[in-house]
Amino acid sequence: MNASMPAAAVQQQFDDAPQQKEAAMLGMWAFIATEVLFFGVLFAAYVICRWRFQLAFVEGSSHLDFPMGTAETAILLTSGCLSAIALRQIQLNKARQSAVLLLAASLLGVAFLVLHGMEYHDEFKEGLIPGIRYVEKGPSAHEMELFFALYYVTTGFHSLHVLIGVVLLLIMALRTWRGSFCAPYHTPIEITGLYWSLVDIVWIFVYPAFYLVGSAG
Amino acid sequence: MTQQEIPTLRSQLLVLAGLLMLLALSASLSRVPLGWWVLVITASVAVSQALLVMVVFMRLKSAHPALRMIAILAFAWPLILVALTLGDYFTRSLLHAALH
Numbered sequence: 415m416n417a418s419m420p421a422a423a424v425q426q427q428f429d430d431a432p433q434q435k436e437a438a439m440l441g442m443w444a445f446i447a448t449e450v451l452f453f454g455v456l457f458a459a460y461v462i463c464r465w466r467f468q469l470a471f472v473e474g475s476s477h478l479d480f481p482m483g484t485a486e487t488a489i490l491l492t493s494g495c496l497s498a499i500a501l502r503q504i505q506l507n508k509a510r511q512s513a514v515l516l517l518a519a520s521l522l523g524v525a526f527l528v529l530h531g532m533e534y535h536d537e538f539k540e541g542l543i544p545g546i547r548y549v550e551k552g553p554s555a556h557e558m559e560l561f562f563a564l565y566y567v568t569t570g571f572h573s574l575h576v577l578i579g580v581v582l583l584l585i586m587a588l589r590t591w592r593g594s595f596c597a598p599y600h601t602p603i604e605i606t607g608l609y610w611s612l613v614d615i616v617w618i619f620v621y622p623a624f625y626l627v628g629s630a631g
Numbered sequence: 632m633t634q635q636e637i638p639t640l641r642s643q644l645l646v647l648a649g650l651l652m653l654l655a656l657s658a659s660l661s662r663v664p665l666g667w668w669v670l671v672i673t674a675s676v677a678v679s680q681a682l683l684v685m686v687v688f689m690r691l692k693s694a695h696p697a698l699r700m701i702a703i704l705a706f707a708w709p710l711i712l713v714a715l716t717l718g719d720y721f722t723r724s725l726l727h728a729a730l731h
Contacts, residue, residue: 447705454709495647498688622673626661
């Protein structure tokens with residue numbers, strides 16, 4: 415073990431810190447694979463419905479707040495970059511800078527959730543939530559329900575992941591500020607960064623799938 | 632596993648700029664009436680953005696080959712899932728016609 419590494423950082427089942435880090439990274443990537451499969455099923459359902467009900471999906475997408483969705487995407491991408499830079503800073507032993515960057519990344523996550531909450535609120539007022547308040551009429555109204563059902567399930571689960579990520583980033587920011595991590599030992603920050611990037615990647619595909627259907631038909 | 636190299640701040644910020652430019656491209660082109668090309672363009676941009684995040688922010692560029700393999704498989708499985716589901720969906724009418 416490195417001399418400057420916290421003694422409690424290496425658990426007893428591991429020979430040394432590198433082995434522990436390898437196990438943590440492998441475990442995290444296996445977890446990411448299961449998460450990708452989870453969202454993959456939703457995207458598979460989307461592809462089928464998008465093919466089957468093309469016009470209803472174009473019409474449904476036109477009801478979503480395109481500028482808000484674009485802003486949310488920019489916010490998440492920036493937040494992901496901040497968490498990546500936070501990892502870099504802790505590797506350079508700049509713990510305070512890393513903590514501030516992690517805090518900023520989590521605050522951008524909160525901003526994403528607030529904006530998305532505002533979207534949900536507006537959609538509720540417009541009556542676009544199937545099973546709760548849905549007032550759409552017309553030939554495509556019933557098929558548009560499928561679009562909105564997929565939209566709420568996918569973005570709802572994604573928002574849940576964002577919320578978990580925000581909490582993790584806040585915990586990491588606090589622990590980093592308190593000096594729990596340093597250049598030789600920063601695996602939890604790296605793991606959290608991987609999770610946050612996953613949240614980014616899922617949204618990267620959610621955004622065009624629901625907000626950019628636009629003129630495609 | 633090899634020791635990971637530390638990326639430069641410049642490279643991280645350049646990737647962010649690239650991601651935001653791709654977002655602007657995707658958002659603006661989706662407003663143009665290009666029909667199904669919109670789907671092709673926005674999907675291509677999304678794949679490019681995801682690759683950038685994986686290679687640079689998730690550091691797959693310098694990761695152990697085992698991790699890279701898991702990452703590839705993680706995204707390959709949903710593609711297989713979608714391909715087989717679509718295969719089933721598109722061939723139902725053909726099978727139905729052949730049987731009746």
